[in-house]
Amino acid sequence: TSAYSSPAKSLGDPGITPLSPSHIAKDSDADDAVEQLFLVVVAIDFGTTSSGYAYSFTKEPECIHVMRRWEGGDPGVSNQKTPTTILLTPERKFHSFGYAARDFYHDLDPTESKHWLYFEKFKMKLHTTGNLTMETDLTAANGKKVKALEIFAYALQFFKEQALKELSDQGGSDFENTEVRWVITVPAIWKQPAKQFMRQAAYKAGMASPENPEQLIIALEPEAASIYCRKLRLHQMIDLSSRAPVNGYSPSDTIGTGFTQGKEHVRRNRQSRTFMVENVIGEIWSELEEGDRYIVVDSGGGTVDMTVHQIRLPEGHLKELYKATGGPYGSLGVDYEFEKLLCKIFGEDFIEQFKIKRPAAWVDLMIAFESRKRAAAPDRTNPLNITLPFSFIDYYKKFRGHSVEHALRKSNVDFVKWSSQGMLRMSPDAMNALFKPTIDQIVQHLSEVFDKPEVTNVKFLFLVGGFAESPLLQQAVQSAFGSRCRVIIPQDVGLTILKGAVLFGLDPAVIKVRRSPLTYGVGVLNRFVEGKHPPEKLLVKDGTRWCTDVFDKFISADQSVALGETVTRSYTPAKPSQLVIVINIYSSEQDNVSFITEPGVKKCGTLRLDLTGTDAAVPNRREIKTLMQFGDTEIKAMAVDVATSKSVKVGIDFLNY
DSSP, rough: OSSSSSSSHTTTOOEEEEEEOBBOOOOTTTTOOOOOOOOOEEEEEEOOEEEEEEEETTTTTTTTEEEEOSSSSTTOOTTTTTEOOEEEESSOOOOETTTTHHHHHHHSOOOTTSEEEEESSSSHHHOOOTOOOOOOOOOOOSSEEEHHHHHHHHHHHHHHHHHHHHHHHHSSSSOOOOGGGEEEEEHHHHHHHHHHHHHHHHHTTTSSTBBBBGGGEEEHHHHEEEEETTOGGGGGGGETTOOOOOOTTTSSOHHHHHHHHHHHHHHTTTTEEEEOSSSSSHHHHTOOOOOEEEEEEEEOOEEEEEEEEETTTTTTTEEEEEEEEESOOSHHHHHHHHHHHHHHHHHHHHHHHHHHHHHHHHHHHHHHHHHHHTTTOTOOOOOOOEEEOOHHHHHHHHHHHHHHHHHHHSOOTTEEEEETTTTTOOOOHHHHHHHHHHHHHHHHHHHHHOOOSGGSSEEEEEEEEEGGOOOHHHHHHHHHHHTTTTEETTTTGHHHHHHHHHHHOOOOOGEEEESSSSEEEEEEEEEEOOOOGGGEEEEETTTTEEEEEEEEEEOOOEEETTTOOEEEEEEEETTTTTOOEEEEEEEEESOOOBBSSSOOOEEEEEEEEEEESOOOOOOOOEEEEEEEOOOOSOOOOEETTTTTTTTEEEESSSSOO
């Protein structure tokens, strides 16, 4: 045997070999489940920094209701969503979520608080963990570890209960979970394991079950935004390129003020929290012709996601032109720069200690920073004051033996001063410098996308997501790309994804063509060809020379897949008498994959077809049809023994291999 062990040889399983010719079947209606009737669609936007839900009754799909207001909002932050923070008791039981979790944790005595488990911004872990499994841990503010799956399930269960309670209160009778179709949004750039992880957490939270997976849709954030943007009317957006009167304001208003006035204008009309989505294609959309392209840039707390879509008339269905790209360039990057600045002034050793010893005060300081961060604007001239918590000043004096004021004077950070009221006083330039690295990365990434051949002639750029509220980001995107396309911001930009996700849940078929994020295939044996196949792959069985570990490709990364498209291949057992047929499914981010042993090829599913007990009168070349259905955000696979119609199904699984 060769020096390394090959999967096929070590399994001792004779494997399968392709029956030629392979073909692609386009039978979309063959396996359609009976569509269930849900009374309501509830979408949850589970964000890195803030989360929320919205819903719509299937009988009146033009009304989208955004969740009730939450207690305990922050000054300077509009309260339609709640912070993504969760608190567990010292016994690791769920205690509270959102503002309630934050305030309760904050009011605990420091001696007590160190036993409680407080988590914030934990969604990023799913993006940054390379080998995510059901066992992945999250670290609480006090350093203790808890399984990520439990935290996500607690959070989703909290939203499930809140939404059902609101629906029951509204309808006057108890609302059952079975009457709800749930939609959860995830970044499009997440890898498949993270998307599957979200589904598993939702099953654990009791929203749907493996037996009834259709009850839950995993939607991609920029796609949801895109669906909503199609419906925008002119008065619901700000066109940065024209600065034309929007909502009757004159172009002389700067971006910042026009935006705030626009917001006020909307807020006055929205005591109701119900948004009418007119069943029309918005005016901006009516300017788009067949084949027009636009980019949706979804900039949130953790990630920035970009998708390029093209219109297909007459129904205005969307076609994805270029696979979703992006990266961890969300507004958290700004918080991180602020933390680096504090380390520069007060010393990294102090900041690390302070975070551990006074976690609640650290949270306070970041909240104070958050509201000033939202006040940053390109044309701002007056300084921004950030209140330092008393325990920061106090603990610093104990730690260093001199005052905070002294530290500021001594550090040569000249644009941050100490004000007599106990505040850090930052010049606008200092604040803008904190935004710069993150905004530069976003602009850089967008430039790369614009340079792709698939992305020529883009008409519009829709800027959505919570970070899109930042005038600094708006200005940077407008000045970099305003000459190439029109830059448009929906009015209530932080809720765009939420509303789009509701619309998606009402009509999931609106996105007709997607790009496959990965290459998929199965491991097979081929007849060994001298000179073509590497000698170490040679396997001789019953006098036949086979090449092992061959990757038989179903679909390539970045290939277009229509919704529900099925790709079919036929195989036959390499050994005719074989009764248990095992088909292993593999994926890779590379396009050209020849062998399943290549680096980056991951096993992500197994179809086990047991043919024992089937009739002996079986043709000597048994045909096993293998089907993979793509185009949904999840992928299904199936194997059928043609002679006996015996079949087995499996969902592609990225977490358990």
